[in-house]
Amino acid sequence: MIELNELLQQIWPLANSHVLAAEEVPIQQALGRVLAQAVHSTLNVPQHDNSSMDGYAVNTADFPSLKPFAVSQRIAAGHSPDALMPGTVARIFTGAPIPKGANAVIMQEEAELEDGGLVSFKSAPSAGQWVRYAGEDIAEGQVVLAAGEVITPFQIGLLASIGIPTVRVFRRLKVGVLVTGSELVNPGQPLQAGQIYNSNEFVWVSMLQEMNVDVHSLGIVQDRLQDTADALQKLSDCDLVISSGGVSEGEEDHIKPAVERVGQLRSWKVAAKPGKPMAFGHINRKDGGQCWFFGMPGNPVSSAVTFLLVVRPFLAQLMGQHPERADWRPKVQKRKVGFEWLKPDSRREEFVRVKESHVGGPLQLFPNQSSGVLTSMNWATGLARIPKGQVILEGEEVDYLDFRELTA
Ligand code: AMP
Ligand code: MG
Secondary structure (H helix, E strand, C coil): CECHHHHHHHHHHHHHCCCCCEEEEEHHHCCCCEECCCEECCCCECCCCEECCCEEEECHHHCCCCCCEEEEEEECCCCCCCCCCCCCEEEECCCCECCCCCCEEEEHHHEEECHHHEEEECCCCCCCCCEECCCCCECCCCEEECCCCECCHHHHHHHHHCCCCEEEEECCCEEEEEEECCCEECCCCCCCCCCEECCHHHHHHHHHHHCCCEEEEEEEECCCHHHHHHHHHHCCCCCEEEEECCCCCCCCCCHHHHHHHHEEEEEEEECEECCCEEEEEEEECCCCCEEEEEEECCCHHHHHHHHHHHHHHHHHHHCCCCHHHHCCHHHCEEEEECCCECCCCCCCEEEEEEEECCCCCCEEECCCCCCCCCHHHHHCCEEEEECCCCCECCCCEEEEEEHHHHCC
């Protein structure tokens, strides 16, 4: 058996071992894509000192007393003002540039219009009030986004705010999915005796869609060696293929021999529960290239947990994301448990389904931790990582991994 940490150390670096092609896309189409190069700002945001209020631009040096002032110009947003005439004030509106010679804004609610077009103020201003300074949001030359970021709506807004219409992103990856099992039937079909509904494919395809990859699912493959090998071959033009089920040593388990027919395989018994049997390798392409392969257990919880802990971070790195961003291990948090764990597995660490009802509160344990119980994944907010052989008493701390961290 191999420890999970050891396995991750062996396989994750392989995802960074090649250079991924990049393409330029309009920012409107960049959502969820991975940035291929850092973006610097070529300008200050805001570009000019400007007013954050409707009011009057003034020079604080003109306020030894509160005498009425003449209004020497009117500056609306989009205007380019003249310098402020000494001893006067300028009418100004939100977003309009502060004129040279002014250093503060008095809001219009503090102003009173006098006869003869003069204006007086209730109190003296302090320097800088209601002024937004050039570059206070983004300074010219600043790195706005780093390579390897997954682009969010706010980041698209930032790019627009510095006038950038297109960005360089890594190409989208193509991921193949197949689920093995002669007992499987798709929803919409009636169930015959001995059959079960295929759910793994739907979980995976949804999680892959959330990662913004191009998903090619072959669906259900019967437990026959040649069918399995043919299915793998069909998906070999993908960047990565994942399969569920058939990865153990039983007579009906054909994944390992099938991969050996069409590519190369390394398989492990991982010292982690759920998710013990796992296969990893590649499928050969006709053009001499290779496609990565992960074979995961068929049990719905095992396959989902293995996907989240092992495959998703590998794929994220394959997509060009930063290894640190993809690694969930630094994201675990210490939490007290509201349950006891008295019969630990002596040989395998365990990832149990738990719920954190309120932030920082004690973790509750889902009563049925069987690897076939998908309701546990729906109920839970995350996984608690329990070291092998460790008894845990109520009130003691464990490492907690929130699902949001695993899917961020
Ligand atoms: P296997 O890993 O093929 O031995 O499958 C382990 C268990 O998971 C069996 O009970 C299967 O019926 C179940 N299983 C396999 N594939 C799926 C699937 N696609 N959806 C739901 N359950 C599955
Ligand atoms: Mg099976």
